[in-house]
Amino acid sequence: MNDQTTRQTGFLMNVLVVGGGGREHALAWKIKQSPRAQKVFVAPGNAGTARDATNVDIAADDIPGLVAFAKENAIDLTIVGPEIPLVAGLVDALEAEGLRAFGPSKAAAELEGSKVFCKNLLRTADIPTANYQTFRTADEAGRYIKDRYTEPNDPVPVVIKADGLAAGKGVIVCETRTDALEAIDRIANQREFGEAGAELIIEEKLIGQEASVLAITDGETIITLPAAQDHKPAFDGDTGPNTGGMGAYCPTPIVDEEMMAKIEADVLVPVVHAMKRSRRPFKGVLYAGLMLTAAGPKVLEFNARFGDPECQPLLMRLKTDLLEVLDAAADGKLRELDGLEWDERPSICVVMASEGYPGSYEKGHAISGLDAADQVEGVKVFHAGTSMSEGKVVNSGGRVLGVTAMGSSISDAKLQAYKGVKQIRWQGAWCRKDISDKARLVETK
Template sequence: MKILVVGNGGREHALAWKLKKSPRVTRVFVAPGNAGTAIDAENVDIPSEDIPALVKFAKQNAIDLTVVGPEMPLVAGLVDAFQASKLRVFGPTRAAAQLEGSKVFCKNLLHSADVPTADYHVFRDPESATRFVTDRYPSDDESVPLVIKADGLAAGKGVVVCSTRRDALSAIDRIGRQKEFGAAGKQIVVEERLDGQEASVLAFTDGRTIVTLPPAQDHKPAYDGDAGPNTGGMGAYCPAPLVGDKMLRWIEEHILVPTVHAMKRSRQPFKGVLYAGLMITHQGPKVLEYNVRLGDPECQPLLMRLDSDLVDLLEATIDSRLDEIAPPKWDPRPSVSVVMASEGYPGNYEKGRPIRGLEEAAAIPDVKVFHSGTTIDANGNVVTSGGRVLAVTALGTTISAAKLQAYTAVKCIRWQGAWCRKDISDKALAGPREDFRKR
């Protein structure tokens, strides 16, 4: 069969790489892809947001299955357009993708389904949000444990974690008045800040059956020790001992199942990957946000460990047959993925810097270098084209061994201004959190 992967990041490279391993697959196309997918698949020069062109390509090339990686085309209705053209596609519809496309929609649904999440308030203009914060926190000196969010998609940057009133008012101003995130800031969510460690629990669901994947842990802040501004993710590892088997079952029962049922009741059934971004608090797991696709960089360590045929899982989801297939098989070894970024990220950065050492890194056992922000220049060189450039991913007998293998490969790769966090997966060494049900 012929498969089309939509997107150009590390997640899409990992998907293309994994799908190409299926004995059922003959060709994998990636639109638009990157320098890495050009090696492991075939790139197609179509932007991921150009839905009519993608539909046309799928028809003309008799694509058997299209897999949508990023959130933007899902929220824009790519799945609906493909379904209307009788094309097989993996991902939620535009209506179901609101779970990620609108934080207001997500919070309201969580509230109605009695899914644990932070308390919140929604405002349609910056003035009312400002009044709420100043009325509740009249002094500049007191602690202000709030998170300010733009309602819509903002490439993972429309969330500001605040500690002071000044932080909160500045965030409201940036979102609502300065329009830093454009139309995403038409509504503003002000919610309580939750304390604890974050974890990611992803699941395939066909709207009836849920197949939960091993828990992972992303590292959102830019710098070691979770310092600095939030990013799209500086690395991830899997499995995360923070979420043990008992807690994972609790998450399925009290978070994933009620969410899927609530979507079905609202006549917006969810089919695809449901990604729960969780805060593991002392009161138990609470939902920070939902994504409606595989996470990036969580996808890379997850697919590195997946031993089952990914095509079978995708097709069973589309055909509502998840209850009929065997549970996915996983490599027992943990995996660690380290993101290498451009100088200046998550702010401004330069593009076009040549990357050296990729072949040397790829030669290290149990390592795969997934490309995120790369392209091939006129001279045939692999060069940087984004903020997050590579996700160097490795397997190891332990998390520490996987980390060592990943960073050994990182040391092989160089370009001007390259940098990464040095502590990806270190939280795992602290051991699992005490079971909150014993409290």
């Protein structure tokens, strides 16, 4: 039944969600609500997905294991959450066995897997982005900085990025020449981000507010989702090191209808056409990380999957059957959909993290108050870095939970989310206290 040629619209489906983070918990939770969802598996999952679906003890990057499971369990659609298996070619491996999958091919996922590839594509397609240079060695990059900035404390408004995947952490914003040279050393010499630092980019620092605009595409049709705003820096006031994301909210008032139309016309449509021209047709979630500058929106990066934590507040608001949408995208039939229906209420996700994140942290601390948090009006707790130990939910990752809430306004959604946060305890737990405050400032102007 899972061969594309024998698929019939409306049949019950066995679904496999690949990954074990908050994004995958949100995907499994939303897909489980579909009347067409028969069995929903998550590999490897976490303590939260074990409640809302069925966990499978297969790592997200174990491509042979995932393909074998999909064949043996008559999986009708595999939804790939994280970037690592996408870049490694999981979708290609599934489709080679006649199995249906939602997500880009290995070639298309290079849009996220290589920042150098992404920037070169943006330049070729004339899509607005920061000016940049690429380098293969620390010496080359260092000379570039030293030739342009002679004094150690001279202002050096640049951003230095590792080329490859670095779990959202391979981007260093610099203020001085000393900062820039240290960043180059960390990426290219110390290999703080592993092989992701084999190449690096130095680009101009853009000024403005960031926004995340995600779209679902089958390579021909694009369905744009409401704009969200992520909070990458670790601490309040956007200070501290970059993380995988400390919280997000949706929609963001800084992207109005006019701005969204410009983003679609100048960014999303051109990149889909450019990928098709380069014989890497993109199917899946196209995530544009944008800086809204005085000169208009410019691309910071592209991701090839749902953002985490943007996925959580987005799916809280989605009324349309998600499985129907992803099923149509996998078959190239998005044009047959009437569009998506959204709850008008905003939603906020607050990430609770382990002490020490994004650096080293301890695991195995028992978490209490999860049921109490879920009982707060409008709240759903999505698990990310959790597992079960001796019958208890414990922290097993840096970003542990995404406490997500809806409310009548952004202020109300924030209030409900932090009510949920206050119910939850474990040793060393912490979170940012200002998620969505930038939106509230826009609202009051």
